[in-house]
Amino acid sequence: MAEKELLENIEKALGEIRPYLLTDGGDISFVSVEDDIVNVKFHGACTGCTVNQMTLKNGVEATIKKYAPQIKKVVEVK
Template identity: 45%
Template sequence: MREKVEQVLDKVRPMLEADGGNVELVNITDSGVVQVRLVGACKGCPMSQMTLKNGIERIVLKEIPEVKAVEAVQE
């Protein structure tokens, strides 16, 4: 499943990189929660929660039904 998640994240990376940010896959829990770390400009952006939920999570859930949620983890 990790490879599938990375492939989906590769689809959203150009949008994030255009604004000076990126996303890293940290972990996938046994319960189907994808944990990511927002980096670069995304790390401290006030809109990062919206980017995570309305962008990254929406696309991951659509493409990989077995994923239950996407959440950001801090360093």
């Protein structure tokens, strides 16, 4: 998959999960992708949320992998 297509797929995935985060007063943004690891940043209510790591793995990572199966994992950057 070309890098441009990969970045588009990551943004599509974040676009799918974003409405759920916005409902809870949070948001997420793409930071970078390196060695098939996606770096994201939480905003708003998501930064202090006690379940944001579960959201990261079960929601964000799963959705990104659906669009870009070659991604190994998604990590949060502060």
